[in-house]
Amino acid sequence: MSQLTKRSLVEQAVDQLRDQIAKGTWQVGQRLPTEPELASDLGISRNTVREAMRVLAFSGLVEVRQGDGSYLRTVQDPLQAVQAMARCTVEHARETRHILEAEAIGLAALRCTEHDLRELRQALLQSGEHFHGDVDAYVACDIQFHQRLVDAAHNPALSELYRYFSGVVAAALQHNMTSVPRCQATFDLHGQILDALEQRDPQRAKRLSRTLIES
Structure with missing residues (x-):
């Protein structure tokens, strides 16, 4: 009592x-x-x-x-924003990712540091270890990779927005991975995005990001 x-x-x-x-x-x-x-x-x-x-x-x-x-x-209250995000449709979530994530990754291609790239390589390596294994473990690693992509834009507002939105992304990813066969080509897009960052190619990075979002 x-x-x-x-x-x-x-x-x-x-x-x-x-x-x-x-x-x-x-x-x-x-x-x-x-x-x-x-x-x-x-x-x-x-x-x-x-x-x-x-x-x-x-x-x-x-x-x-x-x-x-x-x-x-x-x-x-950020909690209200999180609750609103949790109620958004799959299509709304996809649209938001195009606006927020793809554009942030374009900025990351221009602003990322060598430290960012090392951290991203490590996060991608960890994701690869789980892609064909435990779904929960992979989703956790993949969200960390995407958060680091956005963080590499070095815009605190974008990073904070994506941190709130990542729960929606994780839920959608978990649903996809348990309902359709896993495609290696889809996972390989992550590495191609990272290559685009290393080559300082924002247009390619955004284009690959949008392809990944739609996959």
Whole structure:
């Protein structure tokens, strides 16, 4: 019963803090009041405030900087975006990948570093080890490879958007791999995209990415 009560108090604190954020009590980038101050304002314990802040940090609303405090990261709850993505159709997901992923990979061909390329080669090698084996293991490796492709564009906004969207990509990939035979030619497209990055060829990288998305 005590655990249920504690969890309920944390949920109430989260709701109160979300309400304050929605009302514009704090601006994006502003340092939030300290735990003692929030505890006093909300009439709850510091432990409850601490756990509530962890929930907000996990959801992406708040950034906790060790030794510095908590800062408001956004006023739009990322959880709502994730939930909206989860409801999107297969066609909507495909369209989004064309706009987000393919264009990011084009930028990556122009901006990637030698370190990026090494990391991508390693991620692709790990994916290859699982392509004909366990589906869950392959999907996890493949999503990591695609995230690194987007990260190689060195645009934090694109990276963050794709990180939220990757759950949709993973679900679609898992469905495809369990419903149709695995095609080596499809997997080989990953290596060809990486070759295009190494050759600094954004148009080829985007074209191959779009072919992969449609496969």
